[in-house]
Amino acid sequence: MSHGESPVPAVPAMSRRPLVAVVGAGAAGTLTALHLVRESGRRSTPVEIVLLDPADRWARGVAFGTPDEQHLLNVPAAGMSALPEDPSHFLHWLQGQQPDAHAFTFASRRTWGRYLDEQLTGALRDVLVETTVEHARTTVTAVRRDGARARLSLAGPPGGAQAGAAETLLADAVVVAAGLPATGDAWAPEALRDSPFFVADPWAPGALDPVRRDRTGPADVLLVGTGLTAVDVLLSLAGTRDGRHLQAISRSGALPACHADRLKPAVIPDISDWGATLTELRNRVRRHLDDARSASGDWRPGIDGLRFRVAELWQRLPEEDRHTFLTQDVAAWNRLRHRLPRGSHDRLDALVGSGEVTLIAATVQAVTPLPCGGLEVTTSDGTAREVGWVVNCTGPRSDVGELGNPLLDDLLRPRLDGALAVTSTAGMGLRTRDGRLVDGRGRSDAPLWALGALRRGELWESTAVPEIRQQALALAVSVLEDVAPLPRRLADGTWVPGHHPVARPRDPLGLPLSTTAEAAATFNAGLERLMRLQSGAEDLFAEAARLDPDFALAHAALALLGHEAGAATDVTAALAAARRAAKQNADDRERSLVSVVGLRVREPRRAGADALRRHVAAYPRDVLAVSAAVPTIAFSGVIDVQQDVWALVENLAPAYGDHWWFISLLAFVRQDQARYDEAALLAESALSCEPASGHAVHALTHVHYETGQHETGRAWLDHWIDASGRSASHRAHFAWHAALHDLALGDLAAVEARFARQLADVTGVRGLVDTASLLWRWRVATTEWEPERGAPPAAGSVLAAVDHDLLGSPSTPFIALHAAVAHAANQDPAALDALGARCRRSRDAATRSVVSPVCQGLADVLREEWDPAIEHLAAALPDLATVGGSAAQREIVEETLLLALHRSGRVPQARELLEDRVTRRHSPLDRRRLELLENEKAALPA
Structure with missing residues (x-):
């Protein structure tokens, strides 16, 4: 069944399963096969996959x-993780092998x-269709087009039943996953x-x-090169012979930098104004690293954040600047970017300290054979060294056209209708269009794809597992869409085979839109802003409705934002x-959503909520509906019970896979479940795809707070607010989170400055939920314990900017709780009495049984x-989660209880809660309050 649409009628099936040939069975090839298997199962599309590689088994390769x-x-x-949608997958697997493994463990490559x-x-084993994978130990020497397919020439029989004893293999798609080329030795004198x-x-x-x-x-052994290859060789050869000294030489004489002692969140920059020349980018990169160091005390989060922007920056550079980078900057970049695990670094440090390893800044100039074996090597520092062996650790050759690889040579070979492939920058790989090879005439219609190292020239960062797994998944989808596309529905509702032209534009998740291409593009831009939690979505929806007055979804989106988000x-x-x-121009999904929005406006907590649940169940990829259904910063949602919210989001997984927006929502669920490591990994995975994802930032912010990473969390959040979050639609809430870090650190000067700069002028529901609640927390957590530290600003002006209905007749228990807190911040017990009486009469159980006693x-x-x-x-605390919101928001009740225990003289209970x-x-704030309690205890008469 298509995502939430009516059942797909039968279409003529292919008489055979498509065959996908993957050339190379190392990490890139195996990841490709893995995602082809998984995607074929999701689509119920069986395929034959053959891995062509002379290696004795898959999933190994050189690395x-x-x-x-x-x-x-x-x-x-x-x-x-091998699975982009489950970034903790490898960690959990590793913990099954090594129970003490954690997120910052560096496992062996084996x-x-x-x-x-x-x-x-x-x-x-688990796939529910007849998809197969076979490993043929053979070498591919040539490829040519054969109609819509590709015919591969093999160095020997592929084995198995795929092609019998034939020396060719006819495939519907070919994926070239050749891995990094062999080490280059052009630098070496001929005698060497x-x-x-x-x-x-x-x-x-x-x-x-x-x-x-x-x-x-x-x-002695001389290693030429001091990068990661040299590190592995040094570790392998250390201690293999008495009296052996290992000497590693390079222009810099420097080993790669070391990872930090603990995992820190990546600081992803906003690069929209960084320019497009190497000079501009050098300056901005230095400034970014300085900012990261100033904020977190470490440059590494800055480099890690750049990783997610490198491909975009590389593609901005003109070809001349790329070549300059490769000659002048690449060594310094690699030392910072490709870092050593702390264990490897410490081992090498000990070897250098003992004299067993020596690092030399020089180059090889001349080599002379020694009469009894070995070599005399003269280096540019004027030293002649006698060594038994020289090991080439300079890294892979760059130009794929000079490797002598028969398949690559054949792809690049001139033909009557042009070469099947052309090289990209400096010959470092092949040109592709989203992974599909571009031929000599600029076309990308041959059934040929590439990934990993063969895309270095166009992406630069394309050889590490985090990049390759994303490429493998995208490529698997692209290949299957080409060789076995799903049926599609036309504007009149009829189903046709997958290669039929698509009649209607689609939204970011692939759902059809009943409108013009121009209006659809504007609507999609608004939808993407909504997904990122950025301001301006309603303006784009309004423009889409103006471009096409008969565009039902644009009008419905405006109504929904006006009702739910105060647009x-x-x-x-x-x-x-x-x-x-x-009535005039909509399909079933669109008509359903219009009906749902109408019910939400008329009766949001009952009929509207039920209708929205049903719509999401039928159309899980409807982003607008899911946004309204899931409780977030932007929407109240349809569910207040935590476990039901978790189930709602988790059940969406099959519809979204690794989409960054869903991963962002799932990250927030995981932190709500106190699965903080998973939440952090999910959030960072989402941010690597979309650095402006407000939902992912929100999840990671909660992780930092709930795990006590206040210095890190504050610095990271401040950077995001000023960079990728500049257009966030709920900046006040992120400022509130940063203020919680300020409070937890006991930094009242920072709280005061932040309040004046980011929160004092906030209006509406954010003024209630963020600004007013901060004033009360500020008072009960600090001022009431140590009056000499100064009181927070008065709350009157804040409440004056909040709608009267929010304060006097709140529609949800969550808003009612924050209305109560706001009245407390305003020092107004009479208003609390009135609100409490209203809550006791409420039909809502949580409002009646939880918010009322809080009032x-x-x-x-x-x-x-x-x-x-x-x-x-204390009576309200056990069921406080039923009012909704986050643990950090509900914590204000516990803060108030803590103050009451302290002021009532119940020191043991207060101390127990703080401990x-x-x-x-x-x-630090809680530790300070523990000290105050201990001092009070000591001052009591014996």
């Missing part, structure tokens, strides 16, 4: 085929290869290249074995226009009647 457990990943476990092997094997004591490629099977076993020639629009008129347009408790606090205040507030909080998370 992950190493048997040495000292060779560690240089990305922590948190970043090594372990990750085993993990990837298991994922492909498991996906094949011809020497038997030169290891040209340390990753060739058994290449280092003679070096390890050698006991006759000079003991400046005539809700009644917009709804009437939506209904009128839906009474807050009024008791204002009257300094501490015992009844404790009784009322529990300090155990759960670091907080």
Whole structure:
């Protein structure tokens, strides 16, 4: 069944399963096969997949085929999931092998290869269609088009049943996943290249074995290069012979930088105004790293944030600047970007300290064979060194046209109708259009794709697992859409085979829109702003409605935002226009949504909520409907019970997969479930795709607060607010979060400055939920404990900017709770009495049983009647989650109870509550209050 649409009628099935040939069975090829299997299952589309690689098994390749457990990943476990939609997947798998593993564990590369092997094997076992994967140990030497398919020439029989004993293989699609090319040795003098004591490629099977076993020639070994390859070789050769010294030489003589001791969130910059020349980008990168260092005390989060922007920055650069970067900047970038795990760094540091490893800043100038074996190497610093072996650790060759790879040579070979592929910048890879090869005539219609290292020239960052897994998933979708496209529905409702032209424009999630292309583009821009929590969505929806007055969804979106989010629009008129347009020009989904919006306006808590649930169940990829259904900063949602909200979001997973917007919503669910590591990984995964995702930022902000990372959280959030969050529609709420960090750190000067700069002038519901609640928390958490620290500003002006109905007749228990807090901040017990009486008469159970006692408790606090205040507030706490909102928002009731315990003299209970909080998370403010309680206890008469 299509996503929420009516059942797809039968269409003529293909007489055979499409065959996808993946050339290369290393990490890139295996990840591609994995996602092809998973996507074929999601689509109920069986395919044959054959991995063509002479290696003895898949999921190894050069990087992950190493048997040495000292060779560690240089990305922590948190970043090594094979599944973009589940960034903690590898971590959980690893914890099954190593119970003490955590997000910042650096596993061995061999372990990750085993993990990837298991994922492909498991996906094949679990897939519910007849999708198969076969590994043929053969080499592909040539490819040519054969109609709409591609015919591969093989160095030998592919084996198995795919093609019998034939020397060619006819495939519907070919994915070239060749991996990094072999190490280049053009730098080496001829005498060195011809020497038997030169290891040209340390990753060739058994290449280092003679070096390890050698006991006759000079003991020392010279490594040329000091990057990650050299690190692995140093660790492999250390201690293999008595008296052996390992000397590593490069122009800089510097090893890669080291990872920090703990995981810190990436600081992703807003690069919209960074320019497009190398000079401009150099300056902005330096400034960005300085800002990251100033904010967090470390440059690494700045580099990690740049990682998610590198492809866009690289594509801005003119070709000449790219070549300049490769000659002048690449070494410095690689040292900072591709860092060492702390364990590897410490081991090397010890080897350097003991003299077993020496780092040299020089280049090789000349080489002379020694009469008893080994080499005399003269370097640019004027030193002649006698060594038994020279190991080439300079990294892969750059130009794919000079590798001697028969398949790549054939792809680049001139033909009558043009080469099947052309190289990209500096020959570092092949040109593609979203992964599909571009031929010599600029076309991308051949059934040929590439990923990973072969896209370095156009993306620059394209060789690490986090980048390759995203490419593999996107490529799997693209390949299956080409070889076995799903049926499509035309504007008149009829279903046609997948290759039929699509009649209507579509929204960002692929749902058809009954409007013009121009209006659809404007509407989609508004929808994307809504998804990112950016301001201006209503203006774009209004413009879409102006461009096409018969566009029902544009009018419905305006009505929904006016009703739910207070957008400046005539809700009644917009709804009437939506209904009128839906009768003339809408499909089933669009008519359903218009009906739902009408019910939400008329009866939001009952019929409207039920209708919205049904619509989301039928059309789970309807972003506008899901946005209204899930309680977030922007919308009240249709569910107040936490577990039901969690289930609603989690059940959307099959419809969204790894889409950044869904991952953002799921991240917030995970933090609500106190699964903080998972929440952080999900949020950062979403932000890597969309740095402006307000939902992901919101989730990560809660993780920082609930885990006591106040310094990190404040610095990171301040940077986001000023960079990618500049257009966020709920900046006040993010400022409120930053103020919570200020409070937790006991930094009242920062709270005061932030209030004046970011919160004092906020109006409407944000003024109630954020500004007013901060004033009360400020008072009960600090001023009432230490009056000499100064009182917060008066709340009168804040409440004056809040709608009277929000304060006097709130429509939800969440708003009622914050209305009570606002009256407390305004020192108005009479208003609390009136609100409490209204809450006791409410038909809503949470308002009646939870918010009502909170009103009474807050009024008791204002009257300094501490015992009844404790009784009322304590009674509300067990069921407080039923009012909705986040734990950080509801915590204000506990803060008030803590004050009441303190002021009533119940020191043991207050201390117990604070000690529990300090155990759960670091907080200088809570520790300060514990000290005050201890001082009070000491001052009591014996």
